[in-house]
Amino acid sequence: xxxxxxxxxxxxxxxxxxxxxxxxxxxxxxxxxxxxxxxxxxxxxxxxxxxxxxxxxxxxxxxxxxxxxxxxxxxxxxxxxxxxxxxxxxxxxxxxxxxxxxxxxxxxxxxxxxxxxxxxxxxxxxxxxxxxxxxxxxxxxxxxxxxxxxxxxxxxxxxxxxxxxxxxxxxxxxxxxxxxxxxxxxxxxxxxxxxxxxxxxxxxxxxxxxxxxxxxxxxxxxxxxxxxxxxxxxxxxxxxxxxxxxxxxxxxxxxxxxxxxxxxxxxxxxxxxxxxxxxxxxxxxxxxxxxxxxxxxxxxxxxxxxxxxxxxxxxxxxxxxxxxxxxxxxxxxxxxxxxxxxxxxxxxxxxxxxxxxxxxxxxxxxxxxxxxxxxxxxxxxxxxxxxxxxxxxxxxxxxxxxxxxxxxxxxxxxxxxxxxxxxxxxxxxxxxxxxxxxxxxxxxxxxxxxxxxxxxxxxxxxxxxxxxxxxxxxxxxxxxxxxxxxxxxxxxxxxxxxxxxx
Amino acid sequence: xxxxxxxxxxxxxxxxxxxxxxxxxxxxxxxxxxxxxxxxxxxxxxxxxxxxxxxxxxxxxxxxxxxxxxxxxxxxxxxxxxxxxxxxxxxxxxxxxxxxx
Amino acid sequence: xxxxxxxxxxxxxxxxxxxxxxxxxxxxxxxxxxxxxxxxxxxxxxxxxxxxxxxxxxxxxxxxxxxxxxxxxxxxxxxxxxxxxxxxxxxxxxxxxxxxxxxxxxxxxxxxxxxxxx
Numbered sequence: 001x002x003x004x005x006x007x008x009x010x011x012x013x014x015x016x017x018x019x020x021x022x023x024x025x026x027x028x029x030x031x032x033x034x035x036x037x038x039x040x041x042x043x044x045x046x047x048x049x050x051x052x053x054x055x056x057x058x059x060x061x062x063x064x065x066x067x068x069x070x071x072x073x074x075x076x077x078x079x080x081x082x083x084x085x086x087x088x089x090x091x092x093x094x095x096x097x098x099x100x101x102x103x104x105x106x107x108x109x110x111x112x113x114x115x116x117x118x119x120x121x122x123x124x125x126x127x128x129x130x131x132x133x134x135x136x137x138x139x140x141x142x143x144x145x146x147x148x149x150x151x152x153x154x155x156x157x158x159x160x161x162x163x164x165x166x167x168x169x170x171x172x173x174x175x176x177x178x179x180x181x182x183x184x185x186x187x188x189x190x191x192x193x194x195x196x197x198x199x200x201x202x203x204x205x206x207x208x209x210x211x212x213x214x215x216x217x218x219x220x221x222x223x224x225x226x227x228x229x230x231x232x233x234x235x236x237x238x239x240x241x242x243x244x245x246x247x248x249x250x251x252x253x254x255x256x257x258x259x260x261x262x263x264x265x266x267x268x269x270x271x272x273x274x275x276x277x278x279x280x281x282x283x284x285x286x287x288x289x290x291x292x293x294x295x296x297x298x299x300x301x302x303x304x305x306x307x308x309x310x311x312x313x314x315x316x317x318x319x320x321x322x323x324x325x326x327x328x329x330x331x332x333x334x335x336x337x338x339x340x341x342x343x344x345x346x347x348x349x350x351x352x353x354x355x356x357x358x359x360x361x362x363x364x365x366x367x368x369x370x371x372x373x374x375x376x377x378x379x380x381x382x383x384x385x386x387x388x389x390x391x392x393x394x395x396x397x398x399x400x401x402x403x404x405x406x407x408x409x410x411x412x413x414x415x416x417x418x419x420x421x422x423x424x425x426x427x428x429x430x431x432x433x434x435x436x437x438x439x440x441x442x443x444x445x446x447x448x449x450x451x452x453x454x455x456x457x458x459x460x461x462x463x464x465x466x467x468x469x470x471x472x473x474x475x476x477x478x479x480x481x482x483x484x485x486x487x488x489x490x491x492x493x494x495x496x497x498x499x500x501x502x
Numbered sequence: 503x504x505x506x507x508x509x510x511x512x513x514x515x516x517x518x519x520x521x522x523x524x525x526x527x528x529x530x531x532x533x534x535x536x537x538x539x540x541x542x543x544x545x546x547x548x549x550x551x552x553x554x555x556x557x558x559x560x561x562x563x564x565x566x567x568x569x570x571x572x573x574x575x576x577x578x579x580x581x582x583x584x585x586x587x588x589x590x591x592x593x594x595x596x597x598x599x600x601x602x603x
Numbered sequence: 604x605x606x607x608x609x610x611x612x613x614x615x616x617x618x619x620x621x622x623x624x625x626x627x628x629x630x631x632x633x634x635x636x637x638x639x640x641x642x643x644x645x646x647x648x649x650x651x652x653x654x655x656x657x658x659x660x661x662x663x664x665x666x667x668x669x670x671x672x673x674x675x676x677x678x679x680x681x682x683x684x685x686x687x688x689x690x691x692x693x694x695x696x697x698x699x700x701x702x703x704x705x706x707x708x709x710x711x712x713x714x715x716x717x718x719x720x721x
Contacts, residue, residue: 032707039714139564146571150578157582163589170582174534177575178525181541184568185518188545188561192511192552197560219610512617519618523626566678573675577668584664 020075020082021134022067023060023090027127030056031120038116050108053101053119061094072495074136078198081136083495088343088488089133089270093263095474096350097126100259102467103358106365106460107255111159118158122259125151129267136499138187138197141271145183145235148267149176152260156252168251175244176234183231189224190280199279203500206282216283225283228275229290235268236324237317239297246309249317250371254364257313258357261320266346269327273339277331278500284334291332295424298325299431306438312360313371315438316353319397322435323349329428330412333419336493341411343489344482348396348404351474355393358471359386362464373442378451383458387446389472396475398439399432404478411486510551517544535579542572665717676705 018025034049041048064087072083100122108115128148135141153176157169191197193215194205205211206221215221230241237245249257276287302322309315323345330341359379363370379387396403409432413425460468478485517540524537546565553561683690683698690697712718 032704035707035711039711139560139567142564143567143571146575150574153578153582157585160585160588166582166586166589170531170586173579173582174525174531174538177538177579178541181518181521181538181545184542185545185548188548188552188564191561191564192548192556195556195558197564219614223611223614512614515614515618516621519622520625523622563682566682569678570675573671577672580664580668 016073017075020067020073021080021131022063023094024127024130024134026060026063027056027123027130031124031127034116034120034123038114038120041116047105047115049115049119050101050105053123054098056123057094057098057101061091061098064090064094072499078200079137079140080131080134081499082134083499084492085270085274085343085496086130086134088492089266089346090130092266092346092350093126093129093133096259096263096266096354097122099350099354099467099471100255102463102470103258103354103361104255105463107253107361109461110365110367113158118155121151121155121158122256125155125260126263129263132267133270135271136199136274138191138199141275142180142184142187144267145271146180148264149180149235152256152264155256156248156260158253158256162251164251165253166251168248171244172248172252179231179234179241182227182234186224186227186229186231189220189227193218193221193224199274200500203279203281203502206280208282216286221283222286225280225287226290229287229294232268232272233294236265236272236328237321238294238324238328239301239321242298242302242321245321246305246314246317249320250311250313254313254357254361254370258354258361261316261357262346262350262353265320265324265327266350269331269342269346272331273342274496277334277339278496278502281334281500281502288332288334291328292421292424295325295328295332296427298322298328299427303431303434303438307434309438310373311371312373312376312442313357315373315442316356319435319438320353322431323353323397326409326412326428326432329416329424332421332424333412333415335415335419336490336497337418338412338415339493339496340486340489341408341415343492344411344486345408347485347489348408348475348478351471351478352393352396352403352405355468355471355475356390356397358393358464358468359390362386362460362468363458365461365464366458368458373445376442376446377449379446379458380448381451383460386458386460386468389468390446391443392472392475394439394443396479398436400436402476402479404475404482407479407482407486507551507555510547514544514547514551517541517547531583535576535583539572539576542568662720666720669712669717673705673709 030052034052037049037052067082068084068087068091072081074081101119104118104122108118125148128144128146128151131140131144132148135144153169153173155169156172157166159165187197190202194202194211196202196205206216208215212218234241249261252260276291280287299322302318302320302325306315306318306322309318327342327345330338330345332338333341359376360370363375369375379390392403396405399405399409401407409428413428416422416424416428521537521539521541521544524540525534528534528537546568549561549564549568551561553559553565679701680698683694687694
């Protein structure tokens, strides 16, 4: 208390501060509007909340576009930044949220939820993710992580009539808050070792300005790093902290699974890059062996477990674990090229992974079994467009050229080879060869195996069709002409390098 | 003897470990839940200790944030437990095994 | 570099050992001689008139959770009130926005009927 009272504080928080978090503010305000709409507008006109969410997301995206050309700035005493790195991730998260909303529409219609609550929570978690990418201090990172997690716990357990969904929400809640406790303890110890919660200040401190000598050998810092690795690894579902992933993904409503499978990873990896590759760069030799082990285990076990699954959502959950491993490889390169690969990977991953979940969601809103792979037999006859697009997504996830996934993986491997850790590149290549088998198996079932003769027709709503088309365009476009987006990714990492002086 | 920073840190490390052990060994979700809260509060003690010995207010602000977030977490957790209660008679962490694979 | 980990190891052993030994000691040393009286829900209290494991109505939990949520927000007022003077008018406006956000939550809860007792 004495510390607080003694400090003379001149608070100057102006328009430019709020401008820097514009997209977050737009979506945050929309959350409140959606709650009021849900409370006051009669039930039969509640489709209006879908449109409110879409309009808000488009507005937020336009603001992101404006901020990109506007240049980097810090807000609220350097707690939050709107550098190009954060802005790029904002864009990825907003695009994913738009796809999730488009996908949710027919899901909401076929169930009896209050759409206002659903979209409010979806947007609230998106705000948390964007703040996580923009957080420039441990405090904001923690707050943002909790905002996104709390919203997703409820969304995962949103189907109150389904025991699976409830179990999914509760499991996610228990394990994730357990991981949060580790993360926050790690943050406390890092604060104790460096005397600051600001990432830039911590970075300067470890590089030897304004801190006691040998701070990089301080045991507090070492445990802090270890605990933070555990916390982050839980959130990106890296092996051995992945146990919750398949259960939560299977039980949660499919549009939510699609959304969270991409965006939580994107947000946490954005923080991961900012904290480990930049702020804790000087302590590289301490965190490298830890993450090396995690990455190798993640790639090997993620792919092996995926082989054994007969449920599409569980298969994609393990495939997501494995992809987390490839992205960790890019992070381990600890170079600008590696960080660029992480950024680009998420752009590609957003389109192809949400795309892969779309099939499940569309079948479910037709009242059919969506997640059992054997039920996809004859899909090619029933709906060639959907089967064709899903094939593109799965090929892209497998890393087959000319789709987005190939270039993303290539960048990650090039970065790690350049950094001199060829062994990681070799493991990544071998394990992604395994992955080709389980992705292709789905394609074979869909396209080559005939279905029953009187199979029901599979129809898509207009919005779902839009979502599929947009994802397929993104997956193919990023694969054929990646250069423009690669340059954007490079610029975003350059912004980080200037901020941290590395 | 006046306690130094180390004493507080060891106490909070012990509390944190007790919380961790509680999460890993207990089966009642409410107790698991309380153990997580114990972990968060041991972190609060760590933050206050550092804040005092480093004369930096950051740690205390962090504690405010953790307290608010912990309350929100309790509410969400209890809401999930209550909603599970409505469909099941009793609740045990090991019983939540609807999904396997 | 390896020496730096030694204090950690000691700390981990002390913390883990303390937790483990406490559980072990109570298990080993504590006598376990249950009597009918000891196993009753309130050993030294009143004899229960109704079965104690009654179910509370769910609305009790809802109200309690909402109370907790709004109650803890008061913690944010505390640092604000200390710095009230140096925050000037802008600080006042910001707190109004904060309260307005809470108010939206309150209106939502109210309209949804979570506060209706009957």
